[in-house]
Each structure stands twice: as C-alpha cells, then as structure tokens.
Amino acid sequence: MQTEEFELTAVDREILAIARKHPAWSGLVDALVRERLGMTSAAFYQRLVFLSRQRAAIEHDPMTTRMVREWRRR
Structure with missing residues (x-):
C-alpha cells in the first residue's frame, strides 16, 4: 500500500x-469502459x-480494492 498523498x-x-458493479472482467466491462471512460481495457485494468x-x-472502496488485490495474487 502506498503511503504518499494521493x-x-x-x-x-x-x-x-x-x-464493483461488474467484477467478472468480461467483454461487457471492456465495452463499458470504452463507452464511459474512453480508455482501453488494458489502461482500465492497469x-x-x-x-x-x-x-x-x-x-x-475497501471491498473492490480487496477483490482486485486478491485477484492479482492468483
């Protein structure tokens, strides 16, 4: 975890x-990210x-950040 100001x-x-709303990392998320944020799925996940x-x-958002950290450990 980072300690500097952010x-x-x-x-x-x-x-x-x-x-949080779409934790399945599916193609739906990719399309949503492009549509709502104008970014690639790679940039989103990074x-x-x-x-x-x-x-x-x-x-x-402790629940989502924990889910992501656990997903990364697999």
Whole structure:
C-alpha cells in the first residue's frame, strides 16, 4: 500500500464503480469502459491495479480494492 498523498479523481472513482458493479472482467466491462471512460481495457485494468494499492482508494472502496488485490495474487 502506498503511503504518499494521493487523491482520487472522478475517473478513478468511476473505475472503482465499474469494477464493483461488474467484477467478472468480461467483454461487457471492456465495452463499458470504452463507452464511459474512453480508455482501453488494458489502461482500465492497469489503473485499477494501481488504485487497489492506494490508501485513498482503499478507504473509498475497501471491498473492490480487496477483490482486485486478491485477484492479482492468483
């Protein structure tokens, strides 16, 4: 977990919301990410993994960040 100052952006909160609502990592998520955020699925997942280690994101959405960290350990 990162200890330096980090503030969630509106996009970061949206990334966490999408991951929380659609945890199956399916093609549906890829299309939703392109449509709502205008980013590739690779960029989405890279940012999601980064967020899962940030204190601000963990405090904002502990369940989703934990799910991502556990998914990464597999």
